[in-house]
Amino acid sequence: MGLDEFINQLPEDDQSAINYASLPELSRLTGPEASEFGQLWLEWSSERVINIVERMVSLCETQPDVEFEVIYKQGLNHPNSAVRVASLKGLEESEDRALVIPLSKILKSDPAPEVRRAAAIPLAHLSMMAETGKLSMAYRETLENTLYGVLEDEQEIQDVKLKVMEAVSVFAAERLTSHIELAWASGDLKARQSSLFAMGQTSDPRWIEYVIPDLEHDAASVRYEATMAMGELAEEHHLRVMDAPLDDEDLTVQLAAISAVERIGGDVAKAKLELKLASPEPQVVELVQQALQTMKDEEDLDEVVTQEMARSMFGASDTLPGIDTEGYEPAEMEGWENLPDPSEVDDFGTGVTEEAEELGLDRGDPFDIDLPPEDPWDHEENF
Numbered sequence: 126m127g128l129d130e131f132i133n134q135l136p137e138d139d140q141s142a143i144n145y146a147s148l149p150e151l152s153r154l155t156g157p158e159a160s161e162f163g164q165l166w167l168e169w170s171s172e173r174v175i176n177i178v179e180r181m182v183s184l185c186e187t188q189p190d191v192e193f194e195v196i197y198k199q200g201l202n203h204p205n206s207a208v209r210v211a212s213l214k215g216l217e218e219s220e221d222r223a224l225v226i227p228l229s230k231i232l233k234s235d236p237a238p239e240v241r242r243a244a245a246i247p248l249a250h251l252s253m254m255a256e257t258g259k260l261s262m263a264y265r266e267t268l269e270n271t272l273y274g275v276l277e278d279e280q281e282i283q284d285v286k287l288k289v290m291e292a293v294s295v296f297a298a299e300r301l302t303s304h305i306e307l308a309w310a311s312g313d314l315k316a317r318q319s320s321l322f323a324m325g326q327t328s329d330p331r332w333i334e335y336v337i338p339d340l341e342h343d344a345a346s347v348r349y350e351a352t353m354a355m356g357e358l359a360e361e362h363h364l365r366v367m368d369a370p371l372d373d374e375d376l377t378v379q380l381a382a383i384s385a386v387e388r389i390g391g392d393v394a395k396a397k398l399e400l401k402l403a404s405p406e407p408q409v410v411e412l413v414q415q416a417l418q419t420m421k422d423e424e425d426l427d428e429v430v431t432q433e434m435a436r437s438m439f440g441a442s443d444t445l446p447g448i449d450t451e452g453y454e455p456a457e458m459e460g461w462e463n464l465p466d467p468s469e470v471d472d473f474g475t476g477v478t479e480e481a482e483e484l485g486l487d488r489g490d491p492f493d494i495d496l497p498p499e500d501p502w503d504h505e506e507n508f
Contacts, residue, residue, distance in 0.1 A: 166199075198224075290304050318350045333363065352373075
């Protein structure tokens with residue numbers, strides 16, 4: 126069963142209920158099939174299209190083997206803004222670098238503010254990829270320029286700018302500092318929440334003095350964001366201030382505190398979490414158990430490979446960290462100290478350059494060149 130069969134099963138009346146059991150058959154459509162689907166749904170009511178897209182997004186949350194990205198991309202061009210928002214929801218965790226350009230255009234120029242705001246969320250995920258070296262510098266520069274351009278646009282509304290501030294915060298540039306400070310001090314509750322989120326994303330400990338007071342803010346939503354930020358910014362000596370969120374009257378804050386304490390780590394963190402095992406709230410106990418198990422697994426992993434074990438595994442004559450030198454002559458090893466760290470080389474050992482990457486060259490086999498993909502989103506013009 127495929128696209129044709131799904132279409133044939135749709136009731137002609139837009140108001141009739143749809144049988145969504147066959148929805149997985151639309152997973153991983155080809156580019157032409159997605160284009161055909163995108164043309165067909167222009168004939169349907171917006172309500173029907175929204176329902177289908179929202180069902181797809183929900184299905185992906187429960188069945189990770191299904192994927193509807195090519196359909197979501199079609200939805201970005203739909204005349205109804207609610208369809209565009211629903212489609213952007215489906216792309217929030219997309220790792221498709223070809224989305225950088227079209228999403229940037231949407232963020233800067235879509236007429237509907239709710240769509241512009243929604244576009245900032247997948248751009249935040251792509252920004253995180255760029256910050257961790259999974260996208261080229263060209264894409265990183267495009268993301269930074271786009272996000273800061275919108276953030277500093279005096280004509281843009283606050284709701285969009287706050288979401289953009291959250292997105293660009295992963296780059297942790299000094300240029301962002303004044304925006305975070307203004308949002309935190311504005312007196313607006315949403316701005317306060319966004320500023321705390323951005324503080325955490327920067328991983329910059331300078332923000333601790335802003336975050337700690339908000340652990341006891343009157344609004345639970347602010348306490349939640351402050352608690353989550355502590356998980357990104359705090360060190361073990363800050364655990365003394367985590368008692369309040371761990372015992373917060375709001376369950377979401379308590380759960381956030383458990384996650385934050387786990388990320389801070391250490392023996393004190395473990396002791397604080399063990400005390401929460403006596404909580405009458407099942408969700409708290411379950412999350413604490415998971416956190417303690419994760420901490421134990423990490424400790425066990427640290428103890429798995431010792432230096433002595435590494436020597437026995439890779440040769441007792443190793444003289445360079447991370448390189449097995451056994452069996453090589455000294456002359457052959459000359460200059461090895463100056464080799465680049467493999468973790469910092471972005472060509473997977475194939476010699477493929479950034480330019481080649483953006484032309485679609487396969488990074489696994491230097492002699493294997495990808496043909497132009499069917500999906501038109503994957504070969505945007507160079508920028």
